[in-house]
Amino acid sequence: MKKSNYNLPFAVLIILAFTSCDNNNNKNKMTTAGSSQTTKTGIKKTDWGEHDGKKVYLYTLVNNKGTEVKITNYGGIVTSFISADNSGNKSNIVMGFDSFKPYLQSPPYFGALIGRYGNRIGDARFTLNGVTYKLAANNGKNHLHGGLKGFDKVVWDASTSPDGTSSLTLKYLSKDGEEGYPGNLNITVQYSLSDEDELKIEYNAETDKATPVNLTNHSYFNLSGDVSNTILNHSLVIDADKYTPVDTSLIPTGELKSVKGTPFDFTTVEKIGSRISQVTGGYDHNWVLNKKGNELQKIATLSDSLSGRKLEVFTTEPGLQFYTGNFLDGTIKTSAGKPINKNTALCLETQHFPDSPNKPDFPSTILQPGQKYHTVTVYKLSVNK
Numbered sequence: 279m280k281k282s283n284y285n286l287p288f289a290v291l292i293i294l295a296f297t298s299c300d301n302n303n304n305k306n307k308m309t310t311a312g313s314s315q316t317t318k319t320g321i322k323k324t325d326w327g328e329h330d331g332k333k334v335y336l337y338t339l340v341n342n343k344g345t346e347v348k349i350t351n352y353g354g355i356v357t358s359f360i361s362a363d364n365s366g367n368k369s370n371i372v373m374g375f376d377s378f379k380p381y382l383q384s385p386p387y388f389g390a391l392i393g394r395y396g397n398r399i400g401d402a403r404f405t406l407n408g409v410t411y412k413l414a415a416n417n418g419k420n421h422l423h424g425g426l427k428g429f430d431k432v433v434w435d436a437s438t439s440p441d442g443t444s445s446l447t448l449k450y451l452s453k454d455g456e457e458g459y460p461g462n463l464n465i466t467v468q469y470s471l472s473d474e475d476e477l478k479i480e481y482n483a484e485t486d487k488a489t490p491v492n493l494t495n496h497s498y499f500n501l502s503g504d505v506s507n508t509i510l511n512h513s514l515v516i517d518a519d520k521y522t523p524v525d526t527s528l529i530p531t532g533e534l535k536s537v538k539g540t541p542f543d544f545t546t547v548e549k550i551g552s553r554i555s556q557v558t559g560g561y562d563h564n565w566v567l568n569k570k571g572n573e574l575q576k577i578a579t580l581s582d583s584l585s586g587r588k589l590e591v592f593t594t595e596p597g598l599q600f601y602t603g604n605f606l607d608g609t610i611k612t613s614a615g616k617p618i619n620k621n622t623a624l625c626l627e628t629q630h631f632p633d634s635p636n637k638p639d640f641p642s643t644i645l646q647p648g649q650k651y652h653t654v655t656v657y658k659l660s661v662n663k
């Protein structure tokens with residue numbers, strides 16, 4: 279954040295007024311469906327609280343369709359993603375809260391940036407260059423999503439671009455030894471929202487010692503915009519001929535198994551609920567994407583016939599964790615008081631494969647000093663009218 283912004287007297291509420299990305303006024307004075315209000319593109323910053331002695335803000339990114347994504351610098355959490363459905367009604371398609379406090383009760387990674395290592399590391403340990411590193415066992419005997427205080431629970435330094443475009447840059451220094459990991463890791467994540475309803479997430483990192491890195495975002499989607507509906511009627515395609523089967527503690531066995539003839543086959547469009555009962559606990563697995571190399575490619579499409587919404591996922595990553603909200607049990611409620619029950623939201627977490635630091639045959643997740651970690655994921659929303 280530019281220092282001068284802190285000096286503004288009205289900083290408590292709005293620091294960066296909504297500003298146009300260019301001088302085209304028409305573009306920035308769009309009337310949203312079903313309302314006569316003027317929508318302006320850009321980014322707005324609101325005070326949200328304080329944590330660990332640092333200020334927590336809520337940033338609202340808006341595009342020229344009036345689609346709105348809210349992100350806080352606490353955990354880099356996407357707290358809401360509001361878009362119009364096929365009737366022009368707007369609703370939030372991700373799980374999140376409208377105030378800061380509920381996030382301190384550790385909802386299961388709602389919308390958060392995950393690191394240093396997304397998903398599980400078996401037996402909470404790995405050996406690198408002859409040294410065994412012990413990590414917190416925060417998921418039975420395994421390590422999950424970066425440990426006790428992963429990147430989802432820290433306050434990131436945030437900055438917005440001076441031209442007022444709908445993008446937010448978050449930075450965090452994860453110190454050598456944090457949560458047991460080696461090396462000072464400097465991470466930069468940039469969120470941006472395009473006028474084509476693409477939420478783009480770019481992850482960059484550098485280290486001064488070799489370390490595993492696997493960054494992702496843990497948004498829970500329900501495209502209907504209403505948690506009263508489960509996601510079992512959503513349809514899904516995943517461009518993956520293989521997945522990584524897991525043991526009872528959800529650690530990959532190491533095998534890359536064909537999805538053919540199994541409930542894991544989403545190579546053609548399938549209702550999520552049609553075979554879920556054949557999968558113990560529900561889907562919570564990593565798909566081995568067919569894409570080759572590091573180019574950004576479409577790897578999954580989620581759609582909901584109720585709202586007409588469609589979400590396409592593009593990534594540079596080799597894997598996708600598809601999780602059907604199996605551990606949600608209604609204990610957590612939305613800000614409107616509705617219980618978030620089992621299978622009422624799902625995650626499409628782009629990533630490297632779980633437990634890669636202990637699986638030499640999986641694509642490597644080790645970042646070496648001098649190397650640049652760079653991955654991109656795009657969630658693109660559209661509506662079939």
Ligand code: GLA
Binds near residue numbers: 599601
């Ligand atoms: C990931 C994991 C799940 C679960 C959720 C959070 O998706 O794969 O097993 O831990 O995060 O509850």
